Amino acid sequence: MTGRGRFLAACAGRAVDATPVWFMRQSGGALPAYLALREHHSVLEIARSPDLSAEVAMTAATTLGTDAAVMFADIMLAAEAMGVELELTADGPVIGRPIRHADDVAALRTADAEADLGFVLDAIGRVRAGLGEGAAVIGVAGGPFTVAAYLVDGRPSRDQLAARRLMHGAPGLWASLLDRITETTVDYVRAQVGAGADAVQLFDSWAGALGPADYERFVAPWSRRILATIREAGGVAIHFAAAGAAILEQLGEGASVVGVDSGQSIGVARRRLGALPVQGNLDPARVAAGWPATSAGIDDVLAANAGRVGHIFNTGHAVPRDTAPSVLRDVVDAVHERSARLPAMALHGGTR
Amino acid sequence: MTGRGRFLAACAGRAVDATPVWFMRQSGGALPAYLALREHHSVLEIARSPDLSAEVAMTAATTLGTDAAVMFADIMLAAEAMGVELELTADGPVIGRPIRHADDVAALRTADAEADLGFVLDAIGRVRAGLGEGAAVIGVAGGPFTVAAYLVDGRPSRDQLAARRLMHGAPGLWASLLDRITETTVDYVRAQVGAGADAVQLFDSWAGALGPADYERFVAPWSRRILATIREAGGVAIHFAAAGAAILEQLGEGASVVGVDSGQSIGVARRRLGALPVQGNLDPARVAAGWPATSAGIDDVLAANAGRVGHIFNTGHAVPRDTAPSVLRDVVDAVHERSARLPAMALHGGTR
Numbered sequence: 237m238t239g240r241g242r243f244l245a246a247c248a249g250r251a252v253d254a255t256p257v258w259f260m261r262q263s264g265g266a267l268p269a270y271l272a273l274r275e276h277h278s279v280l281e282i283a284r285s286p287d288l289s290a291e292v293a294m295t296a297a298t299t300l301g302t303d304a305a306v307m308f309a310d311i312m313l314a315a316e317a318m319g320v321e322l323e324l325t326a327d328g329p330v331i332g333r334p335i336r337h338a339d340d341v342a343a344l345r346t347a348d349a350e351a352d353l354g355f356v357l358d359a360i361g362r363v364r365a366g367l368g369e370g371a372a373v374i375g376v377a378g379g380p381f382t383v384a385a386y387l388v389d390g391r392p393s394r395d396q397l398a399a400r401r402l403m404h405g406a407p408g409l410w411a412s413l414l415d416r417i418t419e420t421t422v423d424y425v426r427a428q429v430g431a432g433a434d435a436v437q438l439f440d441s442w443a444g445a446l447g448p449a450d451y452e453r454f455v456a457p458w459s460r461r462i463l464a465t466i467r468e469a470g471g472v473a474i475h476f477a478a479a480g481a482a483i484l485e486q487l488g489e490g491a492s493v494v495g496v497d498s499g500q501s502i503g504v505a506r507r508r509l510g511a512l513p514v515q516g517n518l519d520p521a522r523v524a525a526g527w528p529a530t531s532a533g534i535d536d537v538l539a540a541n542a543g544r545v546g547h548i549f550n551t552g553h554a555v556p557r558d559t560a561p562s563v564l565r566d567v568v569d570a571v572h573e574r575s576a577r578l579p580a581m582a583l584h585g586g587t588r
Numbered sequence: 589m590t591g592r593g594r595f596l597a598a599c600a601g602r603a604v605d606a607t608p609v610w611f612m613r614q615s616g617g618a619l620p621a622y623l624a625l626r627e628h629h630s631v632l633e634i635a636r637s638p639d640l641s642a643e644v645a646m647t648a649a650t651t652l653g654t655d656a657a658v659m660f661a662d663i664m665l666a667a668e669a670m671g672v673e674l675e676l677t678a679d680g681p682v683i684g685r686p687i688r689h690a691d692d693v694a695a696l697r698t699a700d701a702e703a704d705l706g707f708v709l710d711a712i713g714r715v716r717a718g719l720g721e722g723a724a725v726i727g728v729a730g731g732p733f734t735v736a737a738y739l740v741d742g743r744p745s746r747d748q749l750a751a752r753r754l755m756h757g758a759p760g761l762w763a764s765l766l767d768r769i770t771e772t773t774v775d776y777v778r779a780q781v782g783a784g785a786d787a788v789q790l791f792d793s794w795a796g797a798l799g800p801a802d803y804e805r806f807v808a809p810w811s812r813r814i815l816a817t818i819r820e821a822g823g824v825a826i827h828f829a830a831a832g833a834a835i836l837e838q839l840g841e842g843a844s845v846v847g848v849d850s851g852q853s854i855g856v857a858r859r860r861l862g863a864l865p866v867q868g869n870l871d872p873a874r875v876a877a878g879w880p881a882t883s884a885g886i887d888d889v890l891a892a893n894a895g896r897v898g899h900i901f902n903t904g905h906a907v908p909r910d911t912a913p914s915v916l917r918d919v920v921d922a923v924h925e926r927s928a929r930l931p932a933m934a935l936h937g938g939t940r
Binding site for chain 2: 404500504
């Protein structure tokens with residue numbers, strides 16, 4: 237199978253010849269070509285250049301040998317297109333004027349994907365054409381809770397307290413903020429699929445901070461609109477939260493694939509999610525801890541999945557920025573080789 | 589029932605006349621008496637003074653009307669007693685020389701609770717004597733993963749990557765680090781119960797970052813030694829992690845009570861834990877969001893517990909430092925009044 241074929245088959249719960257692999261934050265990091273670019277360009281400059289960002293995504297996929305390329309596009313680009321003043325720091329996005337009042341929400345504009353985020357769409361087209369069947373192309377978008385949390389808290393926060401306070405204290409304002417974010421995001425993900433993205437991963441990184449009832453009331457309706465749009469456009473909708481154990485089934489509702497973080501067991505996640513394909517969940521700390529720990533971690537993830545169809549191998553969180561590309565390449569090779577030897581894989585998904 | 593009687597009955601899974609209440613980080617915060625003290629003393633100065641720290645804990649319990657007083661004692665005090673150079677910043681503890689090598693672990697001393705942490709024990713005795721049956725006394729200790737994470741990362745970190753890297757890359761070194769932390773902690777919690785603490789809460793705040801298998805291998809053996817020591821000494825062992833959904837049953841093993849964070853449903857937690865008493869889990873964001881949101885949150889938590897015996901009401905995470913004491917007092921009153929009217933409570937725990 238080709239890389240793209242393998243990825244798409246796994247996302248559809250079909251049998252594969254080997255488990256497909258990609259890594260969150262694989263585009264960029266310590267890749268020599270990326271480091272060279274960074275000497276002359278900021279992260280946002282690269283992200284805004286179709287040429288440069290396409291090159292970063294393609295180089296990562298071909299250098300690492302992954303079955304998918306993920307676009308080099310910060311999840312806050314769409315918010316910036318909505319008129320938010322944004323700075324990307326090493327810790328994460330910082331907002332010029334945090335959103336606290338109805339006026340702030342009213343001041344947000346609905347972005348037009350073609351006009352305002354065309355550079356991402358253009359880059360997707362280039363990566364799609366450049367990689368052909370070698371690797372699938374994954375677009376990215378920020379989940380409604382995470383984008384709203386950054387906009388309200390104004391900076392990366394351990395507990396997103398300002399956002400959650402607004403959510404509970406002014407639920408109408410919260411709903412209108414999520415409406416605005418979602419209008420832009422829906423257009424953006426549809427356009428990404430139209431431009432050639434095989435899948436879009438909705439990163440609702442901090443949504444795990446909410447309990448199941450709050451998630452259902454304050455986030456899920458909006459997320460599900462976005463996931464449905466990705467699928468209606470013909471794309472694979474991957475849904476990820478960074479500490480999602482308590483809301484796993486809810487993340488799965490409407491998604492094609494659920495990203496499982498490293499704080500969970502893939503085995504438990506699969507029992508909870510039934511036939512729904514999953515992505516994950518090698519602990520990035522293991523990738524950074526030397527090959528014996530990495531290799532054992534790969535075995536653990538494959539064993540926990542137990543040869544079931546519908547598994548895309550990934551880290552359970554973004555890989556650390558200083559991860560040696562050679563280690564990631566070794567992970568890809570090991571996953572491909574070992575999964576190809578798994579009995580159930582030989583039976584083409586017989587344990588489904 | 590008295591406050592202390594109500595708290596101890598709930599921790600033992602026995603019927604109560606009303607659900608007992610306390611709040612994580614209730615001692616300190618925005619209490620006027622505490623703010624007055626802080627004008628002249630640092631947090632560590634207050635914590636190291638039996639007189640001042642006892643006053644803070646007692647004033648909080650009596651002002652707020654809680655059924656338990658929690659000691660004003662940072663979870664890193666025991667690490668400091670092991671010879672670690674420590675600074676408490678607004679973001680959390682910062683370590684002078686992070687631990688990375690065997691030499692660093694060897695340089696840690698095993699603290700003697702009486703000699704090195706006598707000020708905490710002295711304070712516990714004063715609070716115990718001062719509050720009598722009015723409120724139970726809860727001591728605190730840092731969980732082995734969380735203490736180790738601070739020692740290795742050196743500062744508060746979103747993902748504790750340095751610690752988890754060391755855990756996977758040098759498991760022998762990790763084990764010896766946890767051995768040292770645990771030796772000191774075991775002595776410390778035993779002494780706290782001996783000094784009059786009715787319960788000790790083991791705060792393994794960041795342990796939820798680990799998956800179930802890693803938690804079982806790299807943390808649980810040490811935590812369970814500490815929990816067992818608290819119980820053998822005659823105390824109630826409360827076990828808390830801040831995002832513990834994926835390891836909930838494991839947190840419960842060996843504990844008297846499991847603290848449930850706001851990212852979970854108490855109803856789901858109770859189904860998973862069987863008869864084990866639970867503590868939690870009002871979202872602190874609701875406490876900060878105005879009374880309608882707070883009041884609805886109280887109802888939700890009580891409804892999710894559905895009148896089962898063995899419930900201690902608390903927030904699901906520490907209350908924000910700027911929370912108005914009057915709001916917390918209102919929460920205490922509302923929980924007491926509403927829970928006393930619950931049908932199952934009237935039946936003295938009939939739904940057990």
